[in-house]
Amino acid sequence: MDLAAGQSPVLELRGISCAYEPNRPAVEQITLTVHQGEILCLLGPSGCGKTTILRAIAGFERITDGSISLSGRLVSSRDVMVPTEQRHIGMVFQEYALFPHLRVEKNIAFGLSHLSRPQQKAIVDDLLTLTGLRGLEHRYPHELSGGQQQRVALARALALRPVLLLLDEPFSNLDPDMASRMRQDLHALLRQTKTTAILVTHDHDEAFSMADRVAVLNRGRLEQFDTPEAIYHVPTTPFVADFVGQADFISGVVTNDVVTSEIGEFPNTQHLATGTSVVVMIRPDDIHIVPTKGADAHILARQFKGSENVYTIQLPSGQIVHSSESSLSIYQVGTAIALRVVATHTVLFPQPLESSGKKDPGHGNAPPP
Amino acid sequence: MDDRVQQAAVSLVEGRTLRCRGAWTMPDVAPVERALRRMTWPARSALVFEASGIEAFDTGGAVVLYRALMEARRQGCEVSIQGLRPDYAQLMSLVSSHWAAMVAEVAPRQNGSERFRASIRNRVAQGAGALEFLGESATALVRLVASPRRLRWRSCLNSLRLDGVHALPITGLLTFLIGVVIAYQGAEQLRKFGTNIFIVDLVGISLLREIAPLIAAILIAGRSGSAYAAQIGTMKVTEELDALQTFGLSPIELLVLPRVLALVVALPLLTAYADVLGVFGGMLIASNQLNVSFTAFLSRFEEAVALRHMLIGLGKAPFFAVIIALVGCYQGFQIRGGVDDVGRHTTISVVQSIFLVIIFDAICSILLNWWNL
Incomplete structure (x- = not known):
């Protein structure tokens, strides 16, 4: 361990694996660190193992390999399993898991039975104010709305001043309006209380707006661990590129230090050798439509999204790309168009071996024409 | 345009071209799947899947076609696809990109003794839990x-x-x-x-x-x-x-x-x-x-x-x-x-x-x- 560093990270995962059934690991070789005051998001599609990691940190699941340290103390490994209550973590559950027979104040004070009554009351009062629940302290959980229940769950978890707060898909049961309000409030609250937190989500918007750093997971493996900006602009794998936003993948080949593709040339940012087949990831906001008579690309579909129009475009080869235009520029389906490509954030991936003929490694975001 | 779509069929022509025709959609693709399973692929030669005759296609058809492609390739053929319509090609790429996950979903078949051992292991684990x-x-x-x-x-x-x-x-x-x-x-x-x-x-x-x-x-x-x-x-x-x-x-x-x-x-x-x-x-x-x-x-x-x-x-x-x-x-x-x-x-x-x-x-x-x- 690095003694010189003074402050050890709050949480350190070193190569952890978890398996519910032998030989079918749910997560494999995850390495992460979280520092004091940081908010980390575990992002991935359902079934990618993000909740398993959270439960392993909380001490609900055993790990089969690697180690977990909290504040420099080993809490989980193959042979070590420190019980949950000795880990000093707080957890907000997906369904909140409030105790149905207890009033709000009793729910919040649930873990404080070792303190005196006045001390308990002081903490509960503080948290009621902080979470905006004042006036509701005598209600039962079933008399509260989803957002209020979640605030209670949050207050209950924060009451013990945990070293680490774990949140399992905290906004998945709220309607979108409420979710975005809760997101802002939660972010402010975590900053205000200087709480270190890990949040599990499948929503990249949520991850980007909440997190200092994001860990993208796929099929139990860590795909990328970086800041939200880096994840969006410099994804290291096609999966990440596709998962965190709409992306098209266009095959091209490196010639004379540029990448030549069907829709134009791109800079060879990775300095790949001439002749290498690559896939270029391009986002819809980099592709613009120029209606041109006799052009050989045409519009297949338009999707109105309020602030923008997303056009599905078919190139002469059959390749599908997407373009996002302002919400006022409306073109008819079938219009022949040329593309103007402003490559601000393209990313190159050397082409996987497994492809021949027309098959491209594009991912499943192409709608059926 | 003729609305009637032909029944799905495959035929191996001169040991070099696999001609695919008709509607490769569920559930009509089943006979083709059986035919492809029985097919003996010409060893170590170039094989062309001539797919322009496919008139309808869904993921079921794509899975069958992709599986045949992989099987032929595994047996040493140089396989390529010709004439697959672009939108069908999209479907193929969709299937290919999810192939590993699809194969993993299907649990490998176990023989009797393995099943027996697994069930014993399971029982022992349950007993230990209790x-x-x-x-x-x-x-x-x-x-x-x-x-x-x-x-x-x-x-x-x-x-x-x-x-x-x-x-x-x-x-x-x-x-x-x-x-x-x-x-x-x-x-x-x-x-x-x-x-x-x-x-x-x-x-x-x-x-x-x-x-x-x-x-x-x-x-x-x-x-x-x-x-x-x-x-x-x-x-x-x-x-x-x-x-x-x-x-x-x-x-x-x-x-x-x-x-x-x-x-x-x-x-x-x-x-x-x-x-x-x-x-x-x-x-x-x-x-x-x-x-x-x-x-x-x-x-x-x-x-x-x-x-x-x-x-x-x-x-x-x-x-x-x-x-x-x-x-x-x-x-x-x-x-x-x-x-x-x-x-x-x-x-x-x-x-x-x-x-x-x-x-x-x-x-x-x-x-x-x-x-x-």
Whole structure:
């Protein structure tokens, strides 16, 4: 361990694996660190193992390999399993898991039975104010709305001043309006209380707006661990590129230090050798439509999204790309168009071996024409 | 354009071209799949999948085509696809990009001995889990004995009310009817020999010693054991159990011990109550069918039915209670995943607890007979 560093990270995962059934690991070789005051998001599609990691940190699941340290103390490994209550973590559950027979104040004070009554009351009062629940302290959980229940769950978890707060898909049961309000409030609250937190989500918007750093997971493996900006602009794998936003993948080949593709040339940012087949990831906001008579690309579909129009475009080869235009520029389906490509954030991936003929490694975001 | 789409078909032309035609859609693609499975691929040669004849295509068709492609490639052919329409090609790429996941979903087929070993492993793991639960409960009980203030009185009393008091009507009614039934069946036989008075021995001993404790236990297993599994299971599904743990509270101490203790008190009491009503049922039939008056019945009862029969019956009840409560709670903790699992484990808890109660009862009978009790 690095003694010189003074402050050890709050949480350190070193190569952890978890398996519910032998030989079918749910997560494999995850390495992460979280520092004091940081908010980390575990992002991935359902079934990618993000909740398993959270439960392993909380001490609900055993790990089969690697180690977990909290504040420099080993809490989980193959042979070590420190019980949950000795880990000093707080957890907000997906369904909140409030105790149905207890009033709000009793729910919040649930873990404080070792303190005196006045001390308990002081903490509960503080948290009621902080979470905006004042006036509701005598209600039962079933008399509260989803957002209020979640605030209670949050207050209950924060009451013990945990070293680490774990949140399992905290906004998945709220309607979108409420979710975005809760997101802002939660972010402010975590900053205000200087709480270190890990949040599990499948929503990249949520991850980007909440997190200092994001860990993208796929099929139990860590795909990328970086800041939200880096994840969006410099994804290291096609999966990440596709998962965190709409992306098209266009095959091209490196010639004379540029990448030549069907829709134009791109800079060879990775300095790949001439002749290498690559896939270029391009986002819809980099592709613009120029209606041109006799052009050989045409519009297949338009999707109105309020602030923008997303056009599905078919190139002469059959390749599908997407373009996002302002919400006022409306073109008819079938219009022949040329593309103007402003490559601000393209990313190159050397082409996987497994492809021949027309098959491209594009991912499943192409709608059926 | 001709609306009629041809049936899907494949044919190998000159060992170099695989001509695909027709509608490659579910479920019509099945014959093609069979044909492709039987196909012998020309070894080590270039093979062209001529796909321009495909007139309709869905993911089912794409899977069949992709599988054929992979198989041909595995056997050493140089495979390429020609003439697949662009939108169909999109579908193919969709299938290819999810192929690994799709193959992984289908569990590999196991042969008999592997399945057998897996099931043994599974059983052993289950047994170990049950033993672990038993051990945890026992240590929690020891902790409780060491500091009785930890007991959740409110929870115990609540359980006593729900599982004991509320079970009185049904237990009473059923054992009364069982007493009636036994007396009726006995009456038929005893009348033949004119030994009517022995109805007292029959009803008294069988009810007090075996039937009343068993009926009470089976009823409680159905009423309370299943409820324990469902209650604890629901708390597990809503993650309430995990929440308790983060606050350093042991679910066993909080949920299991109060239920076990309440049932250990309630079941013997219910059994005694069942004894009374069962014998009363028998007594009614005895006076009605066999002309054994109440006073004759009771005086015979006093001399014929030894106290030990009742004590044995009552003595078994706490053990039945422990079995029922532990099995119910254990099955509740075993619930993983969703709500459908709650139903499954509730059923298992009833079946298992009745099974174990009867096994335990049988062992008791054998042992007691051995010791001439």
